[in-house]
Amino acid sequence: MSNRLISWFKYASPQSFYPLAGRMIPWFWALAAVFGAVGLWISFFVAPTDFQQGEGYRIIFIHVPAAWLSMFLYLIMATWAGLGLALNTRLSGMMAQAIAPTGALMAFLSLWTGALWGKPMWGAWWVWDARLTSALILFFLYIGFIALQAAIDDARRADKAGAILVLVGVVNVPIIYFSVKWWNTLHQGSTINLAKAPSMATTMLWGMLLMALAFWMYSIAVALTRVRAIILEREAHTEWVKALDEVKT
Amino acid sequence: MKPRHKRIALIVGGLAAIGIASTLVFQALDSNVAFFITPTEFTEGKAPQGKAFRVGGMVREGSIRRDNLTVHFVITDTVKEVPVTYTGILPDLFKEGKGAVVQGKIGADGLFNATEVLAKHDENYMPPHAQHAIDQAQSTAKTLKQ
Amino acid sequence: MNWGSPAEFFAMGGYALYVWGSFGVCAVLMIMEPILVGKRQSSILRILRRERQAEILENP
Numbered sequence: 001m002s003n004r005l006i007s008w009f010k011y012a013s014p015q016s017f018y019p020l021a022g023r024m025i026p027w028f029w030a031l032a033a034v035f036g037a038v039g040l041w042i043s044f045f046v047a048p049t050d051f052q053q054g055e056g057y058r059i060i061f062i063h064v065p066a067a068w069l070s071m072f073l074y075l076i077m078a079t080w081a082g083l084g085l086a087l088n089t090r091l092s093g094m095m096a097q098a099i100a101p102t103g104a105l106m107a108f109l110s111l112w113t114g115a116l117w118g119k120p121m122w123g124a125w126w127v128w129d130a131r132l133t134s135a136l137i138l139f140f141l142y143i144g145f146i147a148l149q150a151a152i153d154d155a156r157r158a159d160k161a162g163a164i165l166v167l168v169g170v171v172n173v174p175i176i177y178f179s180v181k182w183w184n185t186l187h188q189g190s191t192i193n194l195a196k197a198p199s200m201a202t203t204m205l206w207g208m209l210l211m212a213l214a215f216w217m218y219s220i221a222v223a224l225t226r227v228r229a230i231i232l233e234r235e236a237h238t239e240w241v242k243a244l245d246e247v248k249t
Numbered sequence: 250m251k252p253r254h255k256r257i258a259l260i261v262g263g264l265a266a267i268g269i270a271s272t273l274v275f276q277a278l279d280s281n282v283a284f285f286i287t288p289t290e291f292t293e294g295k296a297p298q299g300k301a302f303r304v305g306g307m308v309r310e311g312s313i314r315r316d317n318l319t320v321h322f323v324i325t326d327t328v329k330e331v332p333v334t335y336t337g338i339l340p341d342l343f344k345e346g347k348g349a350v351v352q353g354k355i356g357a358d359g360l361f362n363a364t365e366v367l368a369k370h371d372e373n374y375m376p377p378h379a380q381h382a383i384d385q386a387q388s389t390a391k392t393l394k395q
Numbered sequence: 396m397n398w399g400s401p402a403e404f405f406a407m408g409g410y411a412l413y414v415w416g417s418f419g420v421c422a423v424l425m426i427m428e429p430i431l432v433g434k435r436q437s438s439i440l441r442i443l444r445r446e447r448q449a450e451i452l453e454n455p
Contacts, residue, residue: 050376051376059414059418109421113417190372229436236442247447248447
């Protein structure tokens with residue numbers, strides 16, 4: 001038991017995680033490319049025209065994956081931040097910091113594509129309903145976290161302050177998800193939820209799921225690349241970084 | 250108690266507190282978070298007096314009437330109805346039997362004068378022939394019930 | 396197949412602005428982000444290499 005615990009802590013050290021991440025990144029890029037290519041092909045060439053929204057509904061193939069990822073990435077970032085606070089490990093804060101910009105990008109994309117979808121279908125780029133407002137708050141939480149981390153010079157203190165902000169903001173995620181159920185919103189209900197069968201034609205559903213997988217793989221690949229840069233920046237003056245092959249050459 | 254355990258306890262406690270607090274806040278805010286009121290709530294007098302508000306529901310079948318640039322239609326939640334007039338551009342998905350949210354005030358003529366009309370679509374996405382099949386199945390089911 | 400011609404594909408049933416506006420911005424940002432992250436990685440590596448060279452020169 002204690003041995004296993006120690007080996008986990010070993011992988012949680014930046015020194016052993018750095019090469020591990022380096023080996024994983026190409027695989028995630030490859031998966032992202034494959035899922036993305038098949039997903040896009042289904043989105044445009046296989047999935048049929050929608051009975052109500054015509055071709056305009058095809059925005060769903062990036063809107064829903066971006067929105068899901070903006071929430072998932074937040075939860076993962078919060079998990080790392082919480083682990084960092086509880087166990088005081090160095091890697092946790094770096095992981096949270098590495099995920100945040102990608103999460104912010106996904107949140108932005110969900111808002112952007114949502115606006116472009118809302119204008120022709122609803123008749124408005126933006127409305128202040130519960131779903132849209134809580135999604136906007138999520139975007140601000142990412143920006144706030146990034147800004148707070150950037151504002152504090154000492155990395156470990158920045159991690160702690162950031163972690164508290166992220167953990168307080170976790171409450172927003174279920175609010176986003178359930179907003180369409182709890183309140184009257186202009187935004188429609190969830191296409192996929194655990195209580196009922198998906199309200200979507202099968203090929204459309206496949207397109208959406210593959211695009212979501214592609215977004216997942218993309219996010220992991222980018223976050224791992226970023227965490228490697230962060231590790232080097234923060235551990236620049238340690239012996240193990242100086243002994244790295246890519247530094248020696 | 251080790252410092253690490255103490256820290257974990259503090260975090261768990263803090264999260265629980267935040268969770269409870271936000272639940273309470275949202276319960277209190279509940280009525281104000283709604284984007285629109287239903288025609289039933291409107292007839293119960295839940296609309297704010299003298300201020301613009303939103304009513305949401307279905308556009309009743311056969312209720313759309315065009316009079317030059319002005320459109321007349323009825324918003325219903327199958328229990329109560331609100332007659333609406335609107336002058337302006339309608340969104341693509343504004344159709345009879347579909348959802349819509351209108352923003353405006355009650356005019357001197359007793360009608361709801363909308364300044365903005367939004368279409369509210371549902372989360373069903375399917376090809377036209379599938380929708381046609383569902384419509385047919387539903388009308389068959391209705392005929393069988395009668 | 397949904398499209399009779401490339402022109403039909405690009406027109407997106409009249410929703411071209413909205414569909415391509417969404418996919419286009421998405422593509423641009425998802426190409427930009429990895430490039431920026433790669434630059435960050437190579438810039439820190441460059442600094443580390445320079446520091447190492449300096450150290451070697453100081454203590455031969």
